[in-house]
Amino acid sequence: MRVRLLYFAVLRDITGKSEEVIELPEGTRAAEIWNRLRGKHDQLAGYERPPMTAINETYVSPDQPLRDGDEVAFIPPVAGG
Amino acid sequence: MRVRLLYFAVLRDITGKSEEVIELPEGTRAAEIWNRLRGKHDQLAGYERPPMTAINETYVSPDQPLRDGDEVAFIPPVAGG
Amino acid sequence: MFSVLSVVINSMSYLTDAPIDSQELVKRVMRPSDGACVVFEGVVRDHHEGKKVESIFYDAYRPMAEKEIQRIIDDINIRFPQVAAAVVHRLGKLKVGEASIVIACASPHRGEAFEVCRAIIDRFKQTVPIWKKERGPGGEEWVGWQK
Amino acid sequence: MFSVLSVVINSMSYLTDAPIDSQELVKRVMRPSDGACVVFEGVVRDHHEGKKVESIFYDAYRPMAEKEIQRIIDDINIRFPQVAAAVVHRLGKLKVGEASIVIACASPHRGEAFEVCRAIIDRFKQTVPIWKKERGPGGEEWVGWQK
Numbered sequence: 043m044r045v046r047l048l049y050f051a052v053l054r055d056i057t058g059k060s061e062e063v064i065e066l067p068e069g070t071r072a073a074e075i076w077n078r079l080r081g082k083h084d085q086l087a088g089y090e091r092p093p094m095t096a097i098n099e100t101y102v103s104p105d106q107p108l109r110d111g112d113e114v115a116f117i118p119p120v121a122g123g
Numbered sequence: 124m125r126v127r128l129l130y131f132a133v134l135r136d137i138t139g140k141s142e143e144v145i146e147l148p149e150g151t152r153a154a155e156i157w158n159r160l161r162g163k164h165d166q167l168a169g170y171e172r173p174p175m176t177a178i179n180e181t182y183v184s185p186d187q188p189l190r191d192g193d194e195v196a197f198i199p200p201v202a203g204g
Numbered sequence: 205m206f207s208v209l210s211v212v213i214n215s216m217s218y219l220t221d222a223p224i225d226s227q228e229l230v231k232r233v234m235r236p237s238d239g240a241c242v243v244f245e246g247v248v249r250d251h252h253e254g255k256k257v258e259s260i261f262y263d264a265y266r267p268m269a270e271k272e273i274q275r276i277i278d279d280i281n282i283r284f285p286q287v288a289a290a291v292v293h294r295l296g297k298l299k300v301g302e303a304s305i306v307i308a309c310a311s312p313h314r315g316e317a318f319e320v321c322r323a324i325i326d327r328f329k330q331t332v333p334i335w336k337k338e339r340g341p342g343g344e345e346w347v348g349w350q351k
Numbered sequence: 352m353f354s355v356l357s358v359v360i361n362s363m364s365y366l367t368d369a370p371i372d373s374q375e376l377v378k379r380v381m382r383p384s385d386g387a388c389v390v391f392e393g394v395v396r397d398h399h400e401g402k403k404v405e406s407i408f409y410d411a412y413r414p415m416a417e418k419e420i421q422r423i424i425d426d427i428n429i430r431f432p433q434v435a436a437a438v439v440h441r442l443g444k445l446k447v448g449e450a451s452i453v454i455a456c457a458s459p460h461r462g463e464a465f466e467v468c469r470a471i472i473d474r475f476k477q478t479v480p481i482w483k484k485e486r487g488p489g490g491e492e493w494v495g496w497q498k
Contacts, residue, residue: 051410051482052493096480099415115412115480119495122409122416122440122481123393123452123472132263132335133346177333180268196265196333200348203262203269203293203334204246204305204325227374230392236447239396242389242468245377249386249459300383312396314472321389322465 043110124191240314246305265333387461412480
């Protein structure tokens with residue numbers, strides 16, 4: 043399956059991109075994608091648990107299995123207002 | 124002694140004036156002036172205790188003795204804001 | 205013997221006979237260190253205790269009202285030194301939708317700005333010698349005075 | 352397969368790239384039956400946790416932020432049906448003194464207007480996917496992210 047990953051704020055700075063489409067085995071969870079990111083980027087190594095996770099613009103558990111076509115965003119600590 | 128009485132809002136409507144200077148025995152209290160007003164104006168008859176009382180633009184007890192030159196105002200229920 | 209006319213010496217008065225410019229009040233209180241501004245506007249509404257209201261006439265014991273408002277501001281300045289507050293109350297005849305009072309409170313953080321804005325309007329309504337006469341289809345009435 | 356571009360269908364968006372007109376927000380919420388309007392302005396201040404701040408860059412997950420704000424407004428409408436609330440958050444680079452968010456709440460009585468205004472900003476800061484990068488003499492930093 044394919045999911046679209048969106049990167050915002052500090053995560054955009056760290057990954058150097060605002061989004062990418064990745065190929066994953068059926069049923070992969072957002073938490074597993076987070077672990078891949080941690081492996082790639084030293085600045086994330088200390089963050090064992092992902093920040094808040096959104097699938098298709100809604101907050102969900104990072105352990106929810108993903109489906110083909112999902113849009114996944116890890117939400118760093120928000121600071122609006 | 125002489126004191127100046129100020130009438131505001133409903134009291135101005137009832138007395139038909141906004142102020143007057145009256146001659147009183149030394150040591151008269153605002154509460155006594157209130158009683159005189161009640162005697163004169165039927166609409167005030169039911170109000171045994173005066174409303175809040177101000178002497179020289181400061182809230183005081185209506186039982187405080189007045190002094191020559193004082194400016195006395197009975198303050199009907201306030202409704203600012 | 206009697207003060208001829210009580211004049212507000214400060215150039216800044218808390219009372220006005222003209223429409224209130226709330227933006228001007230916000231500008232007056234905001235400092236570069238402020239992260240929050242809370243503004244309260246009291247507005248003439250079209251009803252009161254089940255009766256229709258068309259306009260309100262606000263009357264005041266002006267010099268005493270100025271002093272009472274100053275007292276409220278002074279107390280706030282002591283209790284909340286980090287908050288800057290401004291207050292203006294309008295007098296005269298106001299139509300539905302017009303602001304009778306505007307209070308602006310600026311502070312580095314929002315908590316005190318909310319708290320102070322609420323405290324000022326609550327206390328204002330208890331002690332400041334201002335009165336209102338409501339006019340509606342049924343005639344006029346001074347609010348708060350039981351006939 | 353993927354939504355091409357998330358477009359806010361409503362003509363009314365909760366996000367803007369331009370300075371916020373708080374007077375326009377007040378006008379939008381006020382009804383003739385309202386006696387109170389409480390406005391909260393969040394403003395860029397010149398300091399944060401002891402550091403000097405010169406400007407802030409606000410970023411957002413725009414379509415999700417719009418939805419989250421709508422969710423906050425919907426909840427408020429259910430809990431406080433008598434209150435009318437409007438919210439606008441600005442994005443992009445803001446200087447000290449500029450408003451990042453304005454919330455206007457109108458109600459027949461002041462109690463709920465204060466309560467709702469406070470509830471909206473408190474919840475906004477917890478869930479709406481908006482981020483800020485502070486710029487000061489020491490460089491730039493995403494607020495809330497521990498390095």
